[in-house]
Amino acid sequence: xxxxxxxxxxxxxxxxxxxxxxxxxxxxxxxxxxxxxxxxxxxxxxxxxxxxxxxxxxxxxxxxxxxxxxxxxxxxxxxxxxxxxxxxxxxxxxxxxxxxxxxxxxxxxxxxxxxxxxxxxxxxxxxxxxxxxxxxxxxxxxxxxxxxxxxxxxxxxxxxxxxxxxxxxxxxxxxxxxxxxxxxxxxxxxxxxxxxxxxxxxxxxxxxxxxxxxxxxxxxxxxxxxxxxxxxxxxxxxxxxxxxxxxxxxxxxxxxxxxxxxxx
Amino acid sequence: xxxxxxxxxxxxxxxxxxxxxxxxxxxxxxxxxxxxxxxxxxxxxxxxxxxxxxxxxxxxxxxxxxxxxxxxxxxxxxxxxxxxxxxxxxxxxxxxxxxxxxxxxxxxxxxxxxxxxxxxxxxxxxxxxxxxxxxxxxxxxxxxxxxxxxxxxxxxxxxxxxxxxxxxxxxxxxxxxxxxxxxxxxxxxxxxxxxxxxxxxxxxxxxxxxxxxxxxxxxxxxxxxxxxxxxxxxxxxxxxxxxxxxxxxxxxxxxxxxxxxxxxxxxxxxxxxxxxxxxxxxxxxxxxxxxxxxxxxxxxxxxxxxxxxxxxxxxxxxxxxxxxxxxxxxxxxxxxxxxxxxxxxxxxxxxxxxxxxxxxxxxxxxxxxxxxxxxxxxxxxxxxxxxxxxxxx
Numbered sequence: 001x002x003x004x005x006x007x008x009x010x011x012x013x014x015x016x017x018x019x020x021x022x023x024x025x026x027x028x029x030x031x032x033x034x035x036x037x038x039x040x041x042x043x044x045x046x047x048x049x050x051x052x053x054x055x056x057x058x059x060x061x062x063x064x065x066x067x068x069x070x071x072x073x074x075x076x077x078x079x080x081x082x083x084x085x086x087x088x089x090x091x092x093x094x095x096x097x098x099x100x101x102x103x104x105x106x107x108x109x110x111x112x113x114x115x116x117x118x119x120x121x122x123x124x125x126x127x128x129x130x131x132x133x134x135x136x137x138x139x140x141x142x143x144x145x146x147x148x149x150x151x152x153x154x155x156x157x158x159x160x161x162x163x164x165x166x167x168x169x170x171x172x173x174x175x176x177x178x179x180x181x182x183x184x185x186x187x188x189x190x191x192x193x194x195x196x197x198x199x200x201x202x203x204x205x206x207x208x209x210x211x212x213x214x215x216x217x218x219x220x221x222x223x224x225x226x227x228x229x230x231x232x233x234x235x236x237x238x239x240x241x242x243x244x245x246x247x248x249x250x251x252x253x254x255x256x257x258x259x260x261x262x263x264x
Numbered sequence: 265x266x267x268x269x270x271x272x273x274x275x276x277x278x279x280x281x282x283x284x285x286x287x288x289x290x291x292x293x294x295x296x297x298x299x300x301x302x303x304x305x306x307x308x309x310x311x312x313x314x315x316x317x318x319x320x321x322x323x324x325x326x327x328x329x330x331x332x333x334x335x336x337x338x339x340x341x342x343x344x345x346x347x348x349x350x351x352x353x354x355x356x357x358x359x360x361x362x363x364x365x366x367x368x369x370x371x372x373x374x375x376x377x378x379x380x381x382x383x384x385x386x387x388x389x390x391x392x393x394x395x396x397x398x399x400x401x402x403x404x405x406x407x408x409x410x411x412x413x414x415x416x417x418x419x420x421x422x423x424x425x426x427x428x429x430x431x432x433x434x435x436x437x438x439x440x441x442x443x444x445x446x447x448x449x450x451x452x453x454x455x456x457x458x459x460x461x462x463x464x465x466x467x468x469x470x471x472x473x474x475x476x477x478x479x480x481x482x483x484x485x486x487x488x489x490x491x492x493x494x495x496x497x498x499x500x501x502x503x504x505x506x507x508x509x510x511x512x513x514x515x516x517x518x519x520x521x522x523x524x525x526x527x528x529x530x531x532x533x534x535x536x537x538x539x540x541x542x543x544x545x546x547x548x549x550x551x552x553x554x555x556x557x558x559x560x561x562x563x564x565x566x567x568x569x570x571x572x573x574x575x576x577x578x579x580x581x582x583x584x585x586x587x588x589x590x591x592x593x594x595x596x597x598x599x600x601x602x603x604x605x606x607x608x609x610x611x612x613x614x615x616x617x618x619x620x621x622x623x624x625x626x627x628x629x630x631x632x633x634x635x636x637x638x639x640x641x642x643x644x645x646x647x648x649x650x651x652x653x654x655x656x657x
Contacts, residue, residue, distance in 0.1 A: 024477075028478060028481055036488045040488070040492050043492040045499050045500060063361070070425065072497065072500075073501075074512075076506055077512050078516050079516070081520045109520055109521065113520065113524060113526075117585075119344065120340075121337070121340035124422060184353070189351050189352070214515055220514070220533075243353055245376035247342065247376070251342075253348075254339075254348060
């Protein structure tokens with residue numbers, strides 16, 4: 001197929017404009033070379049070679065379009081499961097009572113276990129739990145105590161919680177602020193779980209995040225071996241949070257089905 | 265190289281002559297080699313489009329990945345990305361930066377409107393089907409790309425690296441001619457053989473060598489990208505004790521989240537030597553991937569191995585769409601001649617004649633050639649001016 005069309009084209013380009021083709025090809029190749037080099041630096045483990053590229057040129061070129069990270073399951077793969085359980089304080093006929101715990105992770109993971117094509121919906125509670133655990137680990141002992149206290153009375157419960165945690169208004173990247181964000185999302189999720197399970201009488205919610213690691217490889221054949229102890233993130237009661245645009249019905253239909261599926 | 269007889273008579277003059285000849289010789293070799301490399305690369309880039317079959321297969325498999333993900337998440341679409349998911353706060357403050365970019369903000373603006381969200385979801389699925397069949401690909405793939413990124417970044421928390429790979433490769437594919445083979449576009453062209461109406465019915469105004477160069481450079485970029493991904497994956501893994509000690513796959517397969525089929529996991533994990541073999545061969549396959557592409561035999565081994573590794577991840581760890589996206593990209597490393605033979609085999613439903621293997625020497629895929637770009641600097645093998653000009657047959 002190196003056809004007449006190609007040679008006709010060469011002829012058309014002519015002698016006067018002979019430099020155009022190599023110049024364009026050279027420029028395209030140079031850009032591709034830069035792109036490949038930048039991709040290489042971005043993907044490879046960080047090394048001194050990165051300092052060849054001045055300033056933040058590399059990240060400003062790569063993000064967001066070429067953002068990626070390939071340390072998947074490495075260097076140390078995940079070795080435990082996060083769990084998120086929810087209970088609520090429900091008011092019916094002027095009387096309030098605390099519900100039993102519902103295991104949201106187990107419910108959602110029923111859409112993943114023994115499925116060839118798991119739904120993305122199956123890992124949301126795990127993600128929420130994992131975020132809370134990760135941010136909570138960084139808190140000081142005092143902040144951890146604050147997180148374990150209940151904040152649910154009045155409309156200003158969240159601002160009191162943030163104040164006690166030490167969140168500063170203009171600093172969203174502090175440890176306290178990051179934890180408060182994770183706690184906020186978990187509370188908003190727990191609120192939907194509570195509405196789905198116990199109806200609109202929900203007044204306050206509590207989520208319980210835990211993590212349990214698998215039996216270590218070297219102990220797997222030890223007779224009567226018990227799984228490692230459950231790590232608990234103690235968090236107190238929270239007021240309800242509902243984000244704008246939230247449909248309780250759309251959450252409920254999938255969540256209730258998942259709870260049934262998980263045999264709870 | 266002519267020197268005056270006067271200069272040659274003194275020792276110093278002779279020495280100068282010898283050194284001059286020597287340097288001149290080296291210079292000539294270097295100039296010659298560089299010239300050959302440049303002219304080979306130049307004609308490789310401009311003379312025709314490479315790996316057209318591989319890219320066509322890649323297009324089909326990426327389309328299948330897209331429609332597969334959309335279909336298997338359809339019944340829970342409101343829960344994970346629509347109005348049921350507003351609690352995650354992504355509507356107010358997205359985790360990913362894409363929904364904040366106007367061109368990718370479409371799904372975000374309609375996420376909480378169930379009817380419009382569903383409508384767009386279905387349209388995106390239809391676009392994925394058009395990608396598979398290769399209809400008006402030059403227009404469909406860019407539109408699909410924008411729609412896809414807008415959709416998949418709605419809920420960043422449940423995404424994986426497959427999303428990133430899919431986005432980057434889809435973007436790169438926009439610059440390639442993915443529907444030159446095995447597509448409705450190609451079929452339409454056979455109906456109108458003399459027409460140059462390529463761009464969804466528009467006349468092509470770009471010279472052939474420009475579109476060939478862009479196509480081939482995009483191909484090289486994807487090839488290098490995949491090589492970096494695998495080789496870096498190996499480096500990251502080799503840095504971890506569980507991988508070095510050969511038990512790394514044990515822990516994830518024992519979790520609920522990544523041990524999707526507990527009985528199958530137990531079966532795989534039953535033999536510790538097998539577990540170690542899987543761990544180490546994963547690292548080795550990933551590490552040797554770029555170099556193994558150079559030779560046909562090692563290429564077959566490494567591609568078969570990596571595909572097996574992806575199938576394992578897909579089934580055992582519940583990451584089918586991540587794996588399928590990676591498999592889609594690896595298809596570009598299989599040469600056109602092999603794809604054609606496979607197509608023929610499919611068509612005839614009979615065994616391929618052993619003799620047709622003769623034209624396996626004709627390499628028209630990215631594998632050996634793109635890799636050749638790298639070796640060309642150190643060896644002259646690829647720099648022969650007589651190297652056949654490969655046009656995507």
